[in-house]
Amino acid sequence: MLQFLQNLGKTTRSSFAKLGRASFFLSHTLTGISDVLPRPNLLIKQVYSVGVLSFLIITISGLFVGMVLGLQGFNILSDFGAEESLGVMVAASLVRELGPVVSALLFAGRAGSALTAEIGLMKATEQLSGMEMMAVDPIKRIISPRFLAGFLSMPLLAALFSAIGIMGGHLVGVGMLGVDDGAFWAQMQASIDFQEDIINGVIKSVVFGFVVSWIALFEGYDAIPTSEGVSRATTRTVVNSAFSVLALDFILTALMFGDI
Amino acid sequence: MQHSKTQDTLVGFFVASGIAALFYMALQVSNLGSYTSDDSYTVYAHFQNSGGLKVKSPVNVAGVRIGRVSAIRLDRDSHESIVEMRIESQYNNLPSDSGVSIYTAGLLGEQYISLDPGSSDEFLKDKSTIDITSSAIVLEEMIGKFMLNKAEGK
Structure with missing residues (x-):
């Protein structure tokens, strides 16, 4: 029993300590961003590895998610003779929820895990300490550009996901299942509001990009510098990102769409 | 790299x-x-009951959308609903004795305003009021009346 209490206290203390380290890390990273802006080459390189390399998985997944929504939506809506509402259903579910959330989950798996492994290995091979020895702040030089790149790429990836998903829904709904083309777009345009739906979706993806980049970089930076430690940190990145994205999505949806 | x-x-x-x-x-x-840009003019109509009409609901003539509902509020004195519509200014030749009714698109669809053009030589102007209105048909009310008639008929 005493052992249990001891362990409980230890776990609580260490998790608070980790949260504290993560917060310091974040503020350090954010102040480092001002040093990144005069050197856009650092940023471009990271946007390439974080954003461009995620481009393919995001677009292909978006296409298939949109096509599945088109098929499933058609099956259900045709029972009520409301196939024309297919456009609204596909667009609303992609722009409001699936676009930001699924692309954030894919982003965590594709880019987040790579970031954690990269930073963790840099730590394990003492590259970060080497930089410190040369009086180069590793957070400003290594972490901040990656953070900014993740933060900027996420909304673009989510927008791509939604746009391609809608095209996929159109392909299946209008091209294969014979929904009227005009009604598909007209009903969509009548129901999707620019501010309420699209801007809120972008806000969601900005928040997710911030959180996923933060978690990925911090887990790498905080990893135990062994091969096992890095592998655990990578796992934690994906698990914690998925958990945070889904929990935050609920909170953001309640704030944006639920009249609480 | x-x-x-x-x-x-x-x-x-x-x-x-x-x-x-x-x-x-x-x-x-x-x-x-x-x-619609600012290229439009405002017309008012008083309804006994504006039903499920919403801001941004379409205003149609012969099935063609010519404007949207821009505001719905309650008249404090007559307890009627005042519906404010913005009509695109290219349709500036609507007769002033036109009537408006609230219809539902399909059985469960969205409600919209249908404008039936009259025959007057004068046209609706900005801030004018349409007098001939017919209220929204509330489905529950109709079912209620039907049930009552059925019960009385027995």
């Missing part, structure tokens, strides 16, 4: 396509592209 020209191009392509996707959604998917 070597930084190359191709990388620059690919990053540029990525950012451009992301922004293009946002524009695509703004113009093609949302209502931003079909917003």
Whole structure:
């Protein structure tokens, strides 16, 4: 029993300590961003590895998610003779929820895990300490550009996901299942509001990009510098990102769409 | 990691396509592209009951949308609903004795205003009021009346 209490206290203390380290890390990273802006080459390189390399998985997944929504939506809506509402259903579910959330989950798996492994290995091979020895702040030089790149790429990836998903829904709904083309777009345009739906979706993806980049970089930076430690940190990145994205999505949806 | 020209191009392509996707959604998917500008005039109508009519519901003539509902409020004295409509100014030749009714698109669809043009030589102007109105048909009310009639008939 005493052992249990001891362990409980230890776990609580260490998790608070980790949260504290993560917060310091974040503020350090954010102040480092001002040093990144005069050197856009650092940023471009990271946007390439974080954003461009995620481009393919995001677009292909978006296409298939949109096509599945088109098929499933058609099956259900045709029972009520409301196939024309297919456009609204596909667009609303992609722009409001699936676009930001699924692309954030894919982003965590594709880019987040790579970031954690990269930073963790840099730590394990003492590259970060080497930089410190040369009086180069590793957070400003290594972490901040990656953070900014993740933060900027996420909304673009989510927008791509939604746009391609809608095209996929159109392909299946209008091209294969014979929904009227005009009604598909007209009903969509009548129901999707620019501010309420699209801007809120972008806000969601900005928040997710911030959180996923933060978690990925911090887990790498905080990893135990062994091969096992890095592998655990990578796992934690994906698990914690998925958990945070889904929990935050609920909170953001309640704030944006639920009249609480 | 070597930084190359191709990388620059690919990053540029990525950012451009992301922004293009946002524009695509703004113009093609949302209502931003079909917003009526200030090029419109306001017409009022008093209804006994405006039912499920909402702001932004369409105003149609012969099935063609000519404007949207811009505000719905309650008249404090007569307890009637005042519906404010913005009609596109290219349709400035609607007779002043036109009537408006609230209809439902389909059985469970959205409610909209249908304007039936009259025969007067004078046209509706900005801030004018349409006098001939017929209220929304509330389905529950109709079912209630029908049930009552049925019960009395027995």
